[in-house]
Amino acid sequence: MEPRLNFYAEAPELMNAQMELKKAVDKSVLEKDLIHLVNLRASQINGCSYCVDMHSREALENGESEHRLFLVSAWRESPLFSARERAALAWTEKVTLISDGGVPDALYQEALGHFSKRELTHLTVALGLINTFNRLCVSFRAIHAVPDGSQG
DSSP states (O other), rough: OHHHHHHHHHHHHHHHHHHHHHHHHTSSSSHHHHHHHHHHHHHHTTTOOOHHHHHHHHHTTTTHHHHHHHHHHGGGOOTOOHHHHHHHHHHOOOHHHTTOOOOHHHHHHHHHHOHHHHHHHHHHHHHHHHHHHHHHHHHTOOBOOTTTSSBB
16 A cells, blocks of 8 residues: 655644644643543544554553553453543544434533543543544555564
8 A cells, every 4th residue: 555645744734733732632631541542442443554553552652551452442341441441432432433423411421420521621632633643644545664664
């Protein structure tokens, strides 16, 4: 598979703004390990291999276990995730797939049981950001590194 274009080179002003938002999200009130989990889950849903690769690696570097990363896509059936993480992953799925009926009131209330309104706003902005990156990478065929260090 060949990349279609380098979106950083084609729109540096927009990508710089996107990266500033990423810096703000990374400094947000949310735990880094939670941000890694939701970034990974949204990227899995969107089929973004570039972002799945990146966020898996970043999570490992941040101390996340391989075991939990392997189970992110099956989080509902795994006992390895806290109630707060489960609420975040459920929120991630509904926000990422927003065209499938929006976000139900019951899920909003469940999320508020684990997140303050400020935290939920930060989480939703983080999800908007990763979904934008996923759409850029999938649309323009961003290629992740392969194990031997070369590009695909």
